[in-house]
Amino acid sequence: MKISIGNDHAGPxxxxxxxxxxxxxxxxxxxxxxxTFDSVDYPDFGHAVAIDVSEGKADFGIVICGSGNGIAMSANKHPKVRAALCWTKEIAALARQHNNANIISIPARFTSIPQAVEMVETFLNTDFEGGRHQNRVNKIACQ
Structure with a gap:
């Protein structure tokens, strides 16, 4: 599987x-x-990962910043991207099952490293359920 990852100074x-x-x-x-932990701008890394996912160069993306919010917002500006802010493995599973998320956003200041690794494993190993969720996912994109 091809995976792109990007993080700011909160997540090396x-x-x-x-x-x-x-x-x-x-x-x-x-x-x-x-x-490094030197201050950088999270959108630069969120956009790079989102471009790979949007253009099919990566199957999935992982983005990490302090809260997980800013980098997810940046990623979600791209077509075909559904970046989900996750803070537990259960949320990560639901993001895949119900929302067909293709980028997981991790809040480094609010999760532990073992928790983050577990969330990524869950995210990558969980399939989209389709069915009743497909119509809702279709309505996410504005294009």
Missing amino acids: DYKIAIVNMLKAKGHDVTNYGAD
Whole structure:
């Protein structure tokens, strides 16, 4: 699976743990994230990941910032992107099952690294249920 990941200064350690897990499982990872805790602008990384997902260069995306909100908002500006802010593995599962989310947004300041890794694993291993949810997902896009 091809996965793009991006983070700001709140998430380098989260990114490293997630990338290590993904590579250990054989996934192809494109890293757009910051590698230091020096202040950077989260939209730069959210847009890069969203472009990959929108253009089909990545199957899924992972974005990380302090609250998870700003980077998700940035990603959601792109067509075909459904970035979901997740703070538990249950929310991550529902984002996939009901919303067909293709980018998970992680709030680094409100989750632990093990929690974030678990959320990503759940997100990637959960299928969209379709059915009654498909019509709702179709209504998300304004294009």
